[in-house]
Amino acid sequence: MAETTIVREKLDQAEGVLRALDIDVWITYGRETSDVAEPALPLVLDENFVWPGMVLVTGDGERIVLCETHDADTIRSVGLHDVRGYENSLEGIFHDAIESIDPDKIAINYSKSNNTADGLSLGLYKQLEEYVEGSGVDAEFVSAEPVVNRVRGVKSRTELERIQRSVDISHEILESMRAAWRPDWSEADVASFVHDEVESRGLTTAWHADACPAVDAGGQAEWGHAKPSDLTLPPGEVLHLDFGVVADGYASDMQRLYYRPVDGDASIPDDLQAAFEDVRAAIRAGFETLEAGIPGYEVDAAARETIVERGWPEFQHGFGHQVGRNVHDGGTYLGPRWERYGDAPEKEVLAGQVFTLELGIETEWGYLGQEEMAVATEDGAEYLTDPQESIASLGE
Amino acid sequence: MAETTIVREKLDQAEGVLRALDIDVWITYGRETSDVAEPALPLVLDENFVWPGMVLVTGDGERIVLCETHDADTIRSVGLHDVRGYENSLEGIFHDAIESIDPDKIAINYSKSNNTADGLSLGLYKQLEEYVEGSGVDAEFVSAEPVVNRVRGVKSRTELERIQRSVDISHEILESMRAAWRPDWSEADVASFVHDEVESRGLTTAWHADACPAVDAGGQAEWGHAKPSDLTLPPGEVLHLDFGVVADGYASDMQRLYYRPVDGDASIPDDLQAAFEDVRAAIRAGFETLEAGIPGYEVDAAARETIVERGWPEFQHGFGHQVGRNVHDGGTYLGPRWERYGDAPEKEVLAGQVFTLELGIETEWGYLGQEEMAVATEDGAEYLTDPQESIASLGE
Numbered sequence: 001m002a003e004t005t006i007v008r009e010k011l012d013q014a015e016g017v018l019r020a021l022d023i024d025v026w027i028t029y030g031r032e033t034s035d036v037a038e039p040a041l042p043l044v045l046d047e048n049f050v051w052p053g054m055v056l057v058t059g060d061g062e063r064i065v066l067c068e069t070h071d072a073d074t075i076r077s078v079g080l081h082d083v084r085g086y087e088n089s090l091e092g093i094f095h096d097a098i099e100s101i102d103p104d105k106i107a108i109n110y111s112k113s114n115n116t117a118d119g120l121s122l123g124l125y126k127q128l129e130e131y132v133e134g135s136g137v138d139a140e141f142v143s144a145e146p147v148v149n150r151v152r153g154v155k156s157r158t159e160l161e162r163i164q165r166s167v168d169i170s171h172e173i174l175e176s177m178r179a180a181w182r183p184d185w186s187e188a189d190v191a192s193f194v195h196d197e198v199e200s201r202g203l204t205t206a207w208h209a210d211a212c213p214a215v216d217a218g219g220q221a222e223w224g225h226a227k228p229s230d231l232t233l234p235p236g237e238v239l240h241l242d243f244g245v246v247a248d249g250y251a252s253d254m255q256r257l258y259y260r261p262v263d264g265d266a267s268i269p270d271d272l273q274a275a276f277e278d279v280r281a282a283i284r285a286g287f288e289t290l291e292a293g294i295p296g297y298e299v300d301a302a303a304r305e306t307i308v309e310r311g312w313p314e315f316q317h318g319f320g321h322q323v324g325r326n327v328h329d330g331g332t333y334l335g336p337r338w339e340r341y342g343d344a345p346e347k348e349v350l351a352g353q354v355f356t357l358e359l360g361i362e363t364e365w366g367y368l369g370q371e372e373m374a375v376a377t378e379d380g381a382e383y384l385t386d387p388q389e390s391i392a393s394l395g396e
Numbered sequence: 397m398a399e400t401t402i403v404r405e406k407l408d409q410a411e412g413v414l415r416a417l418d419i420d421v422w423i424t425y426g427r428e429t430s431d432v433a434e435p436a437l438p439l440v441l442d443e444n445f446v447w448p449g450m451v452l453v454t455g456d457g458e459r460i461v462l463c464e465t466h467d468a469d470t471i472r473s474v475g476l477h478d479v480r481g482y483e484n485s486l487e488g489i490f491h492d493a494i495e496s497i498d499p500d501k502i503a504i505n506y507s508k509s510n511n512t513a514d515g516l517s518l519g520l521y522k523q524l525e526e527y528v529e530g531s532g533v534d535a536e537f538v539s540a541e542p543v544v545n546r547v548r549g550v551k552s553r554t555e556l557e558r559i560q561r562s563v564d565i566s567h568e569i570l571e572s573m574r575a576a577w578r579p580d581w582s583e584a585d586v587a588s589f590v591h592d593e594v595e596s597r598g599l600t601t602a603w604h605a606d607a608c609p610a611v612d613a614g615g616q617a618e619w620g621h622a623k624p625s626d627l628t629l630p631p632g633e634v635l636h637l638d639f640g641v642v643a644d645g646y647a648s649d650m651q652r653l654y655y656r657p658v659d660g661d662a663s664i665p666d667d668l669q670a671a672f673e674d675v676r677a678a679i680r681a682g683f684e685t686l687e688a689g690i691p692g693y694e695v696d697a698a699a700r701e702t703i704v705e706r707g708w709p710e711f712q713h714g715f716g717h718q719v720g721r722n723v724h725d726g727g728t729y730l731g732p733r734w735e736r737y738g739d740a741p742e743k744e745v746l747a748g749q750v751f752t753l754e755l756g757i758e759t760e761w762g763y764l765g766q767e768e769m770a771v772a773t774e775d776g777a778e779y780l781t782d783p784q785e786s787i788a789s790l791g792e
Binding site: 039087089120125 | 428433504508509516517519520522539736
């Protein structure tokens with residue numbers, strides 16, 4: 001029941017979103033959801049369905065669960081829903097529920113571009129179509145993607161607290177690594193130290209541990225490829241980490257840079273400092289553009305133009321993705337309008353969405369990548385990370 | 397790469413199945429499949445897709461993977477497929493592939509009743525429809541459910557070995573419990589002992605550990621409800637366990653009965669023995685009916701009629717489900733033709749499918765449930781469990 005608070009917050013949020021979008025009912029429909037996740041289900045229900053089950057949410061405050069009687073016993077005990085059980089088939093109780101709601105528009109979870117809003121299987125969709133046709137209701141299906149984008153994307157108070165904690169822990173682990181670092185450590189040794197820190201806290205890495213942290217030791221490292229290698233970091237070069245954890249179900253994601261002093265001299269060479277300032281300026285340009293109401297691609301463009309103006313090649317990825325239950329959360333994307341990103345960069349930023357802001361350049365000292373996290377607000381954005389302002393020195 | 401052997405066996409199997417069913421190409425299409433499982437994907441690919449990707453299998457031996465270039469690098473290294481990468485969009489390489497296959501029938505993964513054959517999301521289906529319409533191909537979509545039922549349901553040699561091993565381990569753990577049992581053990585103590593045995597082998601229970609094992613101590617236990625309780629087993633009554641493990645990705649599932657001696661006397665009372673013989677007779681009737689080619693409901697009926705003829709109430713569930721990657725695997729079901737089971741009991745048993753055979757009766761000594769596992773063959777069935785022939789005595 002640990003998630004009851006969040007489900008309560010999300011159901012309240014959904015009610016307002018449905019009214020705003022003029023959608024009469026939002027249906028999340030799944031079965032055996034512990035085997036095949038319905039990514040929208042945890043937003044509206046703190047349990048799994050074994051047998052076929054539905055959650056119906058309306059803008060009028062109805063939160064109806066239709067499910068098999070065994071599933072119903074567990075769900076009823078949570079106390080957030082009007083739970084109605086069936087013995088043999090959903091059809092009868094579905095007809096009763098949908099006829100009493102009598103909707104014109106039924107939102108269902110499908111989306112070409114957003115995995116987290118595409119949890120309805122084709123088989124269950126065909127079943128639902130039959131149920132609706134067999135009812136006394138004349139309604140059209142619409143995509144619930146805008147609903148999911150808002151309800152999942154706009155973080156509740158409890159969710160922001162959890163993401164902040166996940167960020168704080170990542171900071172803490174990276175700082176332990178920096179302090180413990182030794183000159184004979186390979187990329188793999190760095191990763192192994194970080195993994196021990198993650199495990200000792202009973203957490204998991206935010207993505208596959210093979211590449212979390214990603215570790216690039218100096219100018220010889222091949223950025224963006226493969227697992228941490230046997231490379232060690234030469235003096236006067238830069239160690240780059242891309243890292244995050246999942247704590248209490250919420251992820252963090254950041255990149256940090258560390259400098260290996262030369263004969264005890266930790267002062268950063270001027271041209272390295274200048275290159276790093278170019279990266280910072282691009283991150284800052286994106287951050288300053290980020291606010292509720294603008295399309296994602298404009299935030300990307302601000303960062304992209306800045307790095308190019310400063311004479312560096314354009315980064316070959318989007319500037320920022322959402323972070324939440326997944327480290328790469330769907331919906332609005334701070335990316336360029338490239339075909340591979342579909343319409344995600346066209347979508348508007350909403351207040352309460354959490355994004356990464358990330359880019360990097362390849363240099364003789366190593367890959368200079370920076371990645372911060374920020375929450376969008378009505379009039380700007382707030383950092384959740386402590387933005388990296390200088391390249392930290394390795395070792396005590 | 398541990399699963400390469402099984403994927404190779406399954407791809408070979410799929411080729412024959414597609415020819416037999418006269419399907420030109422079977423497409424499995426997913427994205428972010430480590431977050432949202434496409435249950436058919438592990439049959440044809442030993443990796444996950446991050447970006448949208450497809451596996452196309454034909455009856456002519458083509459095994460084509462279309463995926464994003466980063467995903468492609470990993471998949472190519474496995475060496476089982478013709479892997480074609482894309483940079484921005486699947487569409488172009490999909491058109492090339494589908495036009496060269498030029499199918500009349502494209503099987504896709506949807507099913508109203510079978511979760512394991514219903515992995516295509518509605519959003520990706522709409523995308524696929526567009527891709528096909530935009531190609532030079534004029535084909536109809538059909539459900540791949542019969543393909544999945546055969547490829548997933550009919551176990552390969554390696555799969556049968558793994559299931560047998562999972563069964564053997566469950567037997568071994570239950571025997572340890574029997575030998576270690578003490579009169580002051582509650583249901584919860586029994587479960588806790590079993591969990592330690594599972595964990596010490598580095599395995600997981602076949603379903604949620606809260607109810608695996610299910611433990612019912614004597615006539616006062618409420619069968620089919622709740623977690624193991626504080627009840628202890630009175631002398632002269634029966635302890636019932638429902639238990640299984642997952643080992644190497646394959647499940648087992650069995651029920652066993654144990655008798656608590658009265659003042660050291662382990663002989664089973666005659667009327668308890670007679671009731672147990674009724675259960676055994678019903679299980680045996682089902683087992684003897686099980687063979688390739690008959691519909692599932694006939695196997696159920698043989699067991700159901702036997703228990704009713706012997707004067708006991710009809711069991712309120714199906715007689716047997718498939719076991720494989722999941723402990724409840726979809727497709728052909730040895731169940732009655734009740735609405736809740738959809739058309740699964742109508743489907744034919746295939747040689748190589750693995751089923752549970754299970755039922756029970758409520759008695760004054762406790763719930764007398766028996767559950768065996770058997771693989772169907774062309775002319776009968778073979779037990780994978782050692783069928784329980786007598787109620788074992790608890791303690792050394």
